Amino acid sequence: SQKIEQNSEALNIQEGKTATLTCNYTNYSPAYLQWYRQDPGRGPVFLLLIRENEKEKRKERLKVTFDTTLKQSLFHITASQPADSATYLCALASQNFVFGPGTRLSVLP
C-alpha cells in the first residue's frame, strides 16, 4: 500500500544547531516533492519544491534533498532559531498532492 512517513512526530533541538527532518515514502513515484510549514491554527505555507531530477535545492537557511532510489527527502534548517518552531509537512505530487503527517519541530533557546 502507499505510505508517507515523517521521521518523528516531534523533534527538539538547540538554537543554532541544524535541524534535519525526514520524509520517506513507499509505492509512489512522485515527479516532485514539496515541503510546507504549518503554525498552530493556521494553514500550511509553501516553502520549497524539488523535482525528481534535482538532487538538492536551497533557499536561505533551508536545504532539501530528494533521493528517488531511497524514496526519501531530507529537509534541513541550518542555524535554527526559536522562530523556526512549527510543524513541517512533506507532500508528494501524485494525481494530487499527498501529505505526510508532519513533524513538530521545537527549537529551544
Add this chain to the structure above:
Amino acid sequence: DGGITQSPKYLFRKEGQNVTLSCEQNLNHDAMYWYRQDPGQGLRLIYYSQIVNDFQKGDIAEGYSVSREKKESFPLTVTSAQKNPTAFYLCASSPQGYGYTFGSGTRLTVV
C-alpha cells in the same frame, strides 16, 4: 494583496444540520482543493476542482458536497451524512504544477 479567504474561522454544527464553508481566492488559480486535517494525521483530500463547473472526489468525499460556479469560489457543504465532521478544514489553490496556497482554515465542531 492576493490570497485565499476562508470563512468563518470557527463554526458549530448541530446534529443533522448541513453547514457550508466558504473559500474565495483572488490569485487567478485554476485549481482549488478542500482538505480535512485531524490531530496526528496528514491532510486528507475531500474534493478538488481543476476548472470551473468541474470537480472530482478526493479520498474522503462521503458526506461532503462542493460547487465551482466561479473561478474564485469553491464552497464546501458538510452534510448530515458526514458522521464525524469535527475537524480543521483547509482550502487551497494552485497554478498547475506548483505549490499550494492555503487559506487560514475553518474549525468545525459538532455540538
